[in-house]
Amino acid sequence: MPTLGMPDRPHLDSFRRQARALQRAVRAGDPEAVARLARHHPGGVPDDVGGLRLSAAQFVLAREYGFASWPRLTRYLETAAEHGWDARLGARPVTDPAEEFCRLACLTYSREDGPARWARARALLDRHPGLTTGNIWAAAAAARPDDVGRLLAEQPRRAVERGGPFRWRPLYYLVYSRFDPAVPAERVLAVARKLLGAGADANEGYLFNALPPPFTLLTGVFGHGELGRRRQPPHPHWQALGRLLLDAGADPNDAQTLYNRMFEPDDSHLELLFAYGLGTGDGGPWKRRIGELDEPARMLRVQLRWAVEHHQPARVRLLVEHGVDFRSPFEGDGPAWSPGDGRTPVELARLNGDTEIAGYLLAQGAAPPGPDPVHELIAGALRADRSALNRVRAEHPDAVEEARRSRPGLIVWAAARGGSEAVALLAELGFDVNAYGRGDAPVEEAWETALHHGAANGDVELIRRLLDLGADPGLRDRRFEATPLEWARHLHQPAAAALLEPVTAPQPGVE
Template sequence: MPAVSLSDNPHLGYLRNRARELQRGVRRGDPDALRRLADQRVDVPGEPTAFPLSGAQLTVARECGFASWPRLRRYLDVVAQYRWDAAPEPAGAGDVAGEFCRLACLTYANDGPVRWQRARDLLAEHPTVTRDSVWAAAAAVDVAAVRAQLAAEPALARRRGGPYQWRPLFYLAYSRLDPAVPVGAVLEIARLLLDNGADPDEGYLWNGLPTPFTLLTGAFGEGEQGPERQPRHPHSLALARLLLDAGANPSDGQTLYNRMFRPDDDHLALLFEYGLGVGDGGVWKRRLGEALESPADMMRGQLAWAIDHDFLDRVRLLVRHGVDIVSPLDDGRTPAARAAWSARRAIVEFLVAHGAPAPDPDPVDDLIGAAMAADRPAVRRLVDAYPEVAEQARQRRPGLLVWAAADGRREAVALIAELGFDVNALGRGDTPGETPWNTALHEAAASGDLDLARALLALGADPDITDARFAGTPLGWARHFERQAMVELLEPVTTEPPPGDDGSTGSTP
């Protein structure tokens, strides 16, 4: 893993200064500077005062995950060329087309139906806005306007413009203006633009981050904010198939990420038709080098997520298409061992049946799996056979209640609490790791699971505990996720700071 995140400041000037500071530190014998060289296997000359800048640059490059300084520089050049700033300023009063495009499209910053309604209202007020802007015409799916502008100037299909400096096909793929837009109109515009030179692998680096948001990403949609705020394109599969037929690379890491949160796999089924997970990664891998995962690594990441979240059908699909289930994953565990750690019994059995090495016998993992499955007889047998196993499980997985609550496993929550796990422990619900982020009650509040929240409160859950990332109480989370019934449950039992206090109860994820 890189020691330095380029997302913090991917600018050459910043990294040059970092290299110069490192060079000075080595020359004066600073222990931290010397440690950094040792960590990156860069030799110190016999006389440290002669340490060259090139050695410091190599160290910084390796800390960022690159094999050399020139490769890091090439990456930064790509970022400068393809960067997409997701939250541009509103267009000026005279730029109706620009403001329409800004509101009509997914941005992965501030999305939602309110924006798209404002775009529809703006288009209704200015129906001719698409006449002189091919980008607005694409976002509005105005076939006649796109055809007329391309007939007059075919090069418009390849020209950047609008508030995001995208090319027209991108505005089409990311538009969420009209859920009822005719599929024929969408595909006709896509073909017109492709026939006039649009690139089916078009993509941009969101706020300079290294995983490209491509046309396929826009077509498949979704993401961390969910399908209501970041929905799929209304004709997701049809548009994606057209792009794939035109040559788009199916190993699209951002698509895989955005669509991994829910169990639906139609995107994977289509992408596998076109070679997902194999090959060299295409044009974006050549541009970004070490900063972008290989197709095989992308698929291993998908396998890990599917295991963690009990997406057995996805595991089956991945195995059917040859994803490696033998080698250790990024946490050092084999897939079957990861499934045991995540308390996914059915996935363990499936993987072992299909050739994965069985996890080593472990009473603690067995107890955790039995508790997560709310299998009281199995829990009793293990506790009787290994008197210390419950204490060992509490030490190994202190945040297990958070993991169970994120799964909505009410019976498991009760059983885990009976085993002595702290109902107010901090953990995380998106992976089975033990990062101390939030409580089980936060998870219940976010999901709106009233029965689970009541059960946790009865077990002694403290509604005033704030999470470690956003400093929000469960009530704050319920408000953020618009769980009104949960808000009504938690308001009477939550102590909120008075107005003007520096408390953070109302903060949100």
């Protein structure tokens, strides 16, 4: 697992300097540098640190950034230099109407995305209807097959030239364009066929701020992401366009698509990708470029974990029906919301109080988990099963204390799931209603409080109950430094805001 974060614009020279600095520090006997060497170098700390070779320091640095070796890191940096995408460009207006249209028309996977931006693109095209005639990137973004065909006839190389405000190739502008939800399918598909026929790559992709995994053409087709369907919707003709790209050789094992679409229960993207081999093969050209990307089978195991923990029973069934391993424990490093903690899918389902998914997995042949009083107590609380809680407490008096010790932020997870009764039960058990935790995944990380999630979801009943239990409306979350009231306002939850406003102390200097 990486211990250092990749910078926004990584450059090999910077990493070379870091490696030399580490080498010098180790040779000087710096305790922190020696400890880094001990953690990551297979040979440990040599008897004579004064003779440490640069290659050893390079290896340690590569491991700290999550790469198996220095050559793997340097290869990744070369890939990032060629395929990098600076997301900040989406917020920078340009004077040329054709380029500004491209900038406004396309998804950028930044806070800039949304219908208001695309309306500005439509207005710009109305004012400058000829902006697509001499600019193939704008012609692609506007889905103008006649302009694209003429420009390709003049210079076929244009199909693979990078340009426009983001330095993308034309097909990418077509696929990421959202300016017109009513754009005719025949225009979109005609442009895609012309570009593919002229040499465009169906596996085209870019590294968002130089970070893996790549945002591919398929990523743009399927849309969605952390800002939701409204601000990052799928392409209006995602099914037909997705099939066209997959028929042209796009690899269905698209990690960013799987991530962007996992937040909502709709499985239509998975059904299409499974039809083209999702979960099989070697991971395609991007896996060959970046060896640290997950194998296809592991990608789907991560999807299974998310579906189990977020009560997506239809997705669990779909994944199991397509051969995803549902029996083995999750092991090895993983993202914070999919840790390799040694639990099986059925154990996770039971731990989250999800009897439906647990029952399905058991019926499919999963091994029933052994007894665990702490897990049984947590599961009982999350499903608001007081009788189960009373039984566990009677049989295992220490289970409550151990549950509070191991899951101090559990009440945040319960609140995010909309569990008003579960929150009340956890408070009875001594869980702190003002504890910090994560609501997007059942892992311990001090992000926000339960009251923040009541505000975000507009759950007036939960907010009232939390306030009655002693929740502090003045606490700020640890990522955005905002109060629950500010969350409610930002997420357009007027009823929640009206309830929180009278009990939230005004910010100094703000009326």
